[in-house]
Amino acid sequence: ETGVTQSPTHLIKTRGQQVTLRCSSQSGHNTVSWYQQALGQGPQFIFQYYREEENGRGNFPPRFSGLQFPNYSSELNVNALELDDSALYLCASSLDGASYNEQFFGPGTRLTVL
Amino acid sequence: GNSVTQMEGPVTLSEEAFLTINCTYTATGYPSLFWYVQYPGEGLQLLLKATKADDKGSNKGFEATYRKETTSFHLEKGSVQVSDSAVYFCALRNQAGTALIFGKGTTLSVSS
Numbered sequence: 001e002t003g004v005t006q007s008p009t010h011l012i013k014t015r016g017q018q019v020t021l022r023c024s025s026q027s028g029h030n031t032v033s034w035y036q037q038a039l040g041q042g043p044q045f046i047f048q049y050y051r052e053e054e055n056g057r058g059n060f061p062p063r064f065s066g067l068q069f070p071n072y073s074s075e076l077n078v079n080a081l082e083l084d085d086s087a088l089y090l091c092a093s094s095l096d097g098a099s100y101n102e103q104f105f106g107p108g109t110r111l112t113v114l
Numbered sequence: 115g116n117s118v119t120q121m122e123g124p125v126t127l128s129e130e131a132f133l134t135i136n137c138t139y140t141a142t143g144y145p146s147l148f149w150y151v152q153y154p155g156e157g158l159q160l161l162l163k164a165t166k167a168d169d170k171g172s173n174k175g176f177e178a179t180y181r182k183e184t185t186s187f188h189l190e191k192g193s194v195q196v197s198d199s200a201v202y203f204c205a206l207r208n209q210a211g212t213a214l215i216f217g218k219g220t221t222l223s224v225s226s
Contacts, residue, residue, distance in 0.1 A: 004157070033213065042118075042203050042216030043158070056212030090157060092214075100146060100165070100211060105157035 002027055004093050004106035012112045013081050021076045021109045025093030031055070032074040033103060034066060037088040049074055050096070078111075086113045116141045120204045120217035127194055127224050135189040135220045137178075137204035145206040147171075147180055147187040148214065152201045161189075161202070194224045 005024045013019050025032050031050045035043035045058035049068035063079040072093070078085055088110050092103035121136040139147065146165045150158040162171030167182035176191045187204060204217040 035214075040218070042205075042218045043214070045208075045213035045215070048212045056210055058213060092158075100207070102160055102163075103214060105150075105159070107155070107157045 004091060004104050006089075006091055006106040006109050008109060009107070010110045010112075012114065014114050015081055015083060017081050018077065018079045019081060019111060021078075021089050021091075021111070023074045023076070023091035023093075023106060025072045025074070025091075026104050029093035029095055029104070030072050031094045031096060032068055032072065033092045033094070034074070034076045035090040035092065036060075036085075037090055037108070038084075039087070043090055046076070081113045083113050086111060116145070116206060116208055116215045118204050118206055118215055118217035120202075120220055123201075123219070123221040125220060125222045127222070129196055129224055129226050130193045131224075133189070133191040133194045133198075133222065135202055135204075135222070137187045137189065137217060139185050139187065139204075139206050141185075141206055141215075142209055144182065145209070147178070148205040148207070149176070149178055149187070149189050150203040150205060150216075152203065152219070154200070158203065194222070196224050196226050198222060199224045 033048040034046040037043040047057040048055045052068045068074045088108040092105045094103045095101040148163045149161040162173045164171040164180035170179045201219045205214045
């Protein structure tokens with residue numbers, strides 16, 4: 001069974017640019033959640049996708065957007081990058097959306113904005 | 115709103131010492147509670163969980179009891195090992211069931 005994978009591992013961008021991060025969910029999972037983890041902080045919920053629809057969103061501006069594909073993999077897009085967007089971005093996969101099933105986390109993508 | 119507060123780190127212990135990491139929460143209703151662990155360079159791993167009051171979650175020698183009266187979920191281990199060195203996060207699941215709300219994390223460093 002393949003776990004949650006994320007790409008790329010590291011990324012460096014400059015202010016104002018756009019970035020796309022990718023996540024492949026664990027086999028059999030239909031739900032992907034994205035979190036932002038700033039240095040020294042706990043992860044903060046960005047949004048969740050369930051069966052290709054946004055299923056819940058945290059307190060993040062619209063320049064954070066996402067997609068989920070028919071194979072349940074997902075992308076996180078961030079437009080107009082700001083310095084404060086520098087963080088570790090974690091994706092987690094689970095079963096059945098807003099449920100009490102465990103979320104399994106990937107290793108994350110480290111984004112640095114200069 | 116929902117929030118989790120956990121003790122500031124770092125916590126530095128010798129091998130075989132007793133560990134407590136305090137965690138309290140604010141939430142509507144009775145959320146499920148979790149402890150996650152993050153080893154260097156890795157993603158979060160679920161360590162243990164409890165879904166209702168007085169439940170005790172346990173795994174790998176770690177334990178935590180869901181205390182509704184004190185809104186707490188303190189993590190304990192009787193004898194830590196060097197391999198337990200990591201960052202520990204307390205978390206709760208929101209009422210909608212979609213998001214995990216995390217504390218800021220506590221770094222544990224165990225020396226031999």
